[in-house]
Amino acid sequence: MHIGFDISQTGVGKAGCGYFADAMAGAMISIAPQHRFSLYSSFGDSFFDYRMPVFNPYHASNTHYGPRHLTREAARKFWSRDELEAKLSNPDIIHSNNFWLPTQITSSRLIYTLYDLGFVIDPSWSTERNRLRCFDGLFKSSLVADWIVAISEYSRASYLKTFPHFPNDRIRVVYPCSRFTDTTRSGTRPDKIPHLGNAEFWLSVGTIEPRKNQRLLVKAYAEYLASGGRPMPLVLAGGMGWMMKDFSQYVGDLGIADKVILLGYVSDDEMIWLYRNCYAHLYPSVFEGFGLPVLEGMQFGAPTLCSNTTSLPEVAGDAAMLVSPASVGDWVNSMRAIADSTGTRQTYAAAARQRAGKFDRNRSATAVLDIYREAVRVPKRINSFQTSTLQSHLA
Structure with missing residues (x-):
């Protein structure tokens, strides 16, 4: 042909x-x-x-x-x-x-x-x-x-x-x-976070735009910290999309500007390092046709919390903690649950790698x-x- x-x-x-x-x-x-x-x-x-x-x-x-x-x-x-x-x-x-x-x-x-x-x-x-x-x-x-x-x-x-x-x-x-074909790669730590090591930060990947739901995520993160949650920084990896020009101001108004790190668009090598080293990958999107970052994070063993709507359950199966994208409280509770139990985190990390293998x-x-x-x-x-x-x- x-x-x-x-x-x-x-x-x-x-x-x-x-x-x-x-x-x-x-x-x-x-x-x-x-x-x-x-x-x-x-x-x-x-x-x-x-x-x-x-x-x-x-x-x-x-x-x-x-x-x-x-x-x-x-x-x-x-x-x-x-x-x-x-x-x-x-x-x-x-x-x-x-x-x-x-x-x-x-x-x-x-x-x-x-x-x-x-x-x-x-x-x-x-x-x-x-x-x-x-x-x-x-x-x-x-x-x-x-x-x-x-x-x-x-x-x-x-x-x-x-x-x-x-x-x-x-x-x-x-x-x-996944865009990544070699899961043995270690990746490269982004220059903006030289002080962060393995399992020392929350990660959220995706273009900053309304349907990716980062506003709800940072609000949940602020409440998580206020509730006594383990004080790991939140790293957002993704370019600034439409209709979110005031996002940095929104983060500042929540009083967490010093704890939220906006990396912008990162290289593939940097993305691998982020997936491999995050404490957990948070994906609160309201709507997805598929949800590629969920799959890619799982490929590198990122314990995953993602929304329970649209296509995301097809991707995550039972290998992720599924959370309502409309509930700040549910995200706070889910973050606390995985932050307070290294055993839970390790269980989801192993399940993530196994699930990712189904997509070839x-x-x-x-x-x-x-x-x-x-x-x-x-x-x-x-x-x-x-x-x-x-x-x-x-x-």
Whole structure:
């Protein structure tokens, strides 16, 4: 097969969507050298990074790159043209990983990665621009995608509830995997915390944004300290996202600014050290399509407390302490429970490593390749006439 694969979010500063695409691209190229892979560092214009693919190359004899664009306007012009498939050398598969997808495809099979519908569930978790961009791609996928790759059963069910016209036999769950392939690495301690050692800090990983629920977490942490909890600092690792510009002030108002350490975006090597050395990993997110930091922390034996909602129980199973993301008191009690018992902490650390072993990148990549093979065996969901008619309505 000739497989066209969107890697537009896999560059410097990538987050969950980029990690999924990066892992699948690398694994598929490795385990299926008989196929030809075209990697699209530019894919539509909704997500654009002119540095791609220079900063994240994939090296293999069966791999080459699709068009590279230096401006958003050039990308928009290329990806909106009618003869797109011919310009892409008529791939058998075109796989979207960044919410956008082309609607003018008449022959190639369109595969669409479904991450989550958080922007539909609660508009306050995102900006208006991002909501419109994501929903536009999501809605179009329900009309023209041949197959949907959902990253959790929760996301799959949410999609079918939102778009009941999509055939449920063409949406399949493929779990993401950790970006880290070597669990023996020790990692590197971030320069901002030279004074912290093993099991001397709480850790929370994730972009600072409303749905990640860091406001509730720091409030719970303040109450934990006030209740006499073991005075370990709270380390937050993740870039500052939207709608949280006042977060530092919020922490200060709680009187814990000297005990909360904001690392910002950290390197992979630093992340490994944090996971490996934290006392426990706290993940209070209100909504997740999957919850990759939970899996990655477990991989390095981080005892884990995470929310009991959306997809997170699928990831954590019974290997984490599941806590309501709406209850400050429940988080305080759970933190006290694990802080007051090293035996409990060790039990969760062992369970975490075992649970993480169930998520394997080659297994996931094989599942994606199986979808591709099935997609090319059966007719497209909509034919050429329907495609042209739909295009005229969407234009």
